[in-house]
Structures are given as structure tokens and as C-alpha cells.
Amino acid sequence: MTNHRFTTRIGAALAALCAVLAVTACGAPKPDASDLDKVTFMLSWAPDTNHIGVYVAKHKGYYREAGLDVDIVAVTQSGAEQAVNNGVADFALSNLTNVSTYATKGAQLKQVMQVQQKTSAIWCALASNDAITRPKDFDGKVFATFGSNESDAVVRRMIETDGGTGDFDKVTVGTSTFATLSSGRADFGGFYSTWEGVQAKMNGPELRCFSEPDYGVPGNADSIGIITSDRLISSDPDLVKRFVQATQRGYIDAYEDGDEAAGILVHDAPEANLDEAFVKESMKTIIDGQYWGDRKSIENGTATLGAIDYDGTQQYFDFLAESNAYTDATGKTVHTAPQSHDLATDEFLASGAH
Structure with missing residues (x-):
């Protein structure tokens, strides 16, 4: 390296x-x-x-x-x-x-x-999912979540900052957010650019991602x-x-x-x-x-x-x-x-x- x-x-x-x-x-x-x-x-x-x-x-x-x-x-x-x-x-x-x-x-x-x-958190959909091209498109979609109030607040703020209403459905992730998205059980989820983001670039699946500082989430x-x-x-x-x-x-x-x-x-x-x-x-x-x-x-x-x-x-x-x-x-x-x-x-x- x-x-x-x-x-x-x-x-x-x-x-x-x-x-x-x-x-x-x-x-x-x-x-x-x-x-x-x-x-x-x-x-x-x-x-x-x-x-x-x-x-x-x-x-x-x-x-x-x-x-x-x-x-x-x-x-x-x-x-x-x-x-x-x-x-x-x-x-x-x-x-x-x-x-x-x-x-x-x-x-x-x-x-x-x-x-x-x-912040290294990124919020992503599969790149093959043409229905999601920006955070506003998370509206009405299914979020693969581990169940925290924190992640709900972040996603809602990103959607609202991008002009959406902040309404989305949720499904609890089992072992892998990648698998949850690939199976179609969810439309988007949270990853980290320094780990899963690297994994996606090296081995797939290709993701389309958005970072929270760009969409109204303050601080670290x-x-x-x-x-x-x-x-x-x-x-x-x-x-x-x-x-x-x-x-x-x-x-x-x-x-x-x-x-x-x-x-x-x-x-x-x-x-x-x-x-x-x-x-x-x-x-x-x-x-x-x-x-x-x-x-x-x-x-x-x-x-x-x-x-x-x-x-x-x-x-x-x-x-x-x-x-x-x-x-x-x-x-x-x-x-x-x-x-x-x-x-x-x-x-x-x-x-x-x-």
C-alpha cells in the first residue's frame, strides 16, 4: 500500500x-x-x-x-x-x-x-437499484436496520434535508446488510466507508452511497x-x-x-x-x-x-x-x-x- x-x-x-x-x-x-x-x-x-x-x-x-x-x-x-x-x-x-x-x-x-x-458512516443502496439515486428516494423504502433510535434519526434527517418527508419502513438485519439488500428484503442500509465500503469496491456488490454530513447531520x-x-x-x-x-x-x-x-x-x-x-x-x-x-x-x-x-x-x-x-x-x-x-x-x- x-x-x-x-x-x-x-x-x-x-x-x-x-x-x-x-x-x-x-x-x-x-x-x-x-x-x-x-x-x-x-x-x-x-x-x-x-x-x-x-x-x-x-x-x-x-x-x-x-x-x-x-x-x-x-x-x-x-x-x-x-x-x-x-x-x-x-x-x-x-x-x-x-x-x-x-x-x-x-x-x-x-x-x-x-x-x-x-464520520465514516455511509448510507447506501445497491447500485443496481435505479429507484434510489439520492437520499430523498429513501422515502417509502425499506431500511435494513440494527434497531437503534440513532440510525432512524440520521436517516430521517438526511431524507428531510434532501426534500423528502422522512417516512420509511424497517426490517431488522440478521447477519449481513449486504445479504439483506441483495435478497430484496430491504432497499437501503448503513455501512462504513473504511470497511464495508472497501469490501464493496474490491469484491462487490457495487453500492450507491450518501454521507450524512452532506445531508444535514451535524458533528462527528x-x-x-x-x-x-x-x-x-x-x-x-x-x-x-x-x-x-x-x-x-x-x-x-x-x-x-x-x-x-x-x-x-x-x-x-x-x-x-x-x-x-x-x-x-x-x-x-x-x-x-x-x-x-x-x-x-x-x-x-x-x-x-x-x-x-x-x-x-x-x-x-x-x-x-x-x-x-x-x-x-x-x-x-x-x-x-x-x-x-x-x-x-x-x-x-x-x-x-x-
Whole structure:
């Protein structure tokens, strides 16, 4: 894969992060396994390029250097957020929108690193479906959904912005949105440009897609990153700092060399049966699209990979609240938007790491 190289970034990143971590000196003997703090990281779904920095950090020994023995585990049926809230997992991949949704139901979660800085969601029909050429055409059609109020609000806003009424039918997706559309059970559904969008370009079926920022949905809906519990932050902030900064190193390396990171993910997550060419293309899409932040700004230290996008996420939370998408634990609509500054923190990042 073609990469825009940061010629000075790796050496500077290692020096900066070693100094901040202050756990073991770079190049020092690796700590004995018995001296490591055991940490559980839970996937949000099957292993993919959203998780890749965690795999890179583990593969390259960054967690061991930070005094951590990290176990990467499959997501539970109740979901990664619930597992973290209940103490089943210490950390997980999620996004700040999910944190806000669970917060309205009483969960005590916090995002401690936001990897993705812009929306990658795309809303698509099969290119062979001539009845859909713009979001307005979703009116009266069948939406392949996983059942969230959030996705309903997004689709409705896109339709209305494009001049439609925002009325559509729904069918719950089983295992694959692609299969649901191909079978004719639904007319359109949600995908991600950095994963399913790549799959469609490489292997089909061809899609016709629309992005939500182009059709009236404000802010950053896809604030993917690392979450933990308020309980762990309170009881062991040093452990949180060590995990976050070692993970930050992994994502920095992946943003530098997508091909190398892809090979690590494929090798270290064999249960996912990932095609390396596909994973490389996904990383190329992330890097070329600068989904994890402006690369020049990260290189020169004026931006930090993993920083929270408080403004963009708050705009999206306000939109969801206005759309009556939030509910409390009893199912009652919550009209007051959660506040991103209450649900996320940059305090554990190595600022200026590049």
C-alpha cells in the first residue's frame, strides 16, 4: 500500500512516549510476566481496522513495556459498553455516542482516547437499484436496520434535508446488510466507508452511497476510540494512563505504516479469517482519508492522535436529543443532551506524541 511517510515521526514518538510512560526505559529488559498488571480489552465486534492499534501495541511489546499483560477478548452478548460498566472488561473499543447513550441509562463510562476524528458512516443502496439515486428516494423504502433510535434519526434527517418527508419502513438485519439488500428484503442500509465500503469496491456488490454530513447531520457521529469505567479511573488512574499511552503508540504506528499494521492484525487475530489485501486497503482508506486526524499536524506536534473532539461530538449529541433519540433506563425519552466534556477526557494521553 502506498503511504505518506512521516520520516521523523517514529523516533520522536518513541522518545516522547518513553519519557511520559516512565515505566521502563526503552531498550531495558522486558519485565517478568509475574510483574505485569493484567488488563482485559474487549472488542466491539469482530477484529477490524478500528481495533488495529491495540493489536499493534500488543504485538510490538508496548503493553509489556508499560507493565501490562493485556488480554484481547471477544465481545459479550450484552455488548462491550455493558461489560466495561459491570467490570467484566477494563477497556473496550466503542465510541462517544455509545457512551452518551449508556450514560442516559445510568452507566458510568468515559472515553479516554478518540481515534476517529470524522464520520465514516455511509448510507447506501445497491447500485443496481435505479429507484434510489439520492437520499430523498429513501422515502417509502425499506431500511435494513440494527434497531437503534440513532440510525432512524440520521436517516430521517438526511431524507428531510434532501426534500423528502422522512417516512420509511424497517426490517431488522440478521447477519449481513449486504445479504439483506441483495435478497430484496430491504432497499437501503448503513455501512462504513473504511470497511464495508472497501469490501464493496474490491469484491462487490457495487453500492450507491450518501454521507450524512452532506445531508444535514451535524458533528462527528463516529467518534470511535477507547472507553473505560469511571470506577477504574478513580481506583487506578496510573493503570489507565499506561494502557492509553501504550495504545496510542500502537495507533500512531498503524497510521504511519498501514501495511505493517494490517499484517499484524491478520496474523494476531486468526479467528477473524481476514484477507490481508482487504485489511491493507482498509488502512489505505483510513490513512488517505485522514480519518484519525490531520497527519501533518500530528507529525509536527500541533495535534495529538487520540484527542477528544468535544465540539463535533457535542453537535451530534444535540442533534440526537432534538430528534428524541435518547431514552433513560425505563424507556422514557431524554430531551437534555449529554455533555461530551462529562463523558470523555484527554488527561491520560501523551500530548504532542507524533
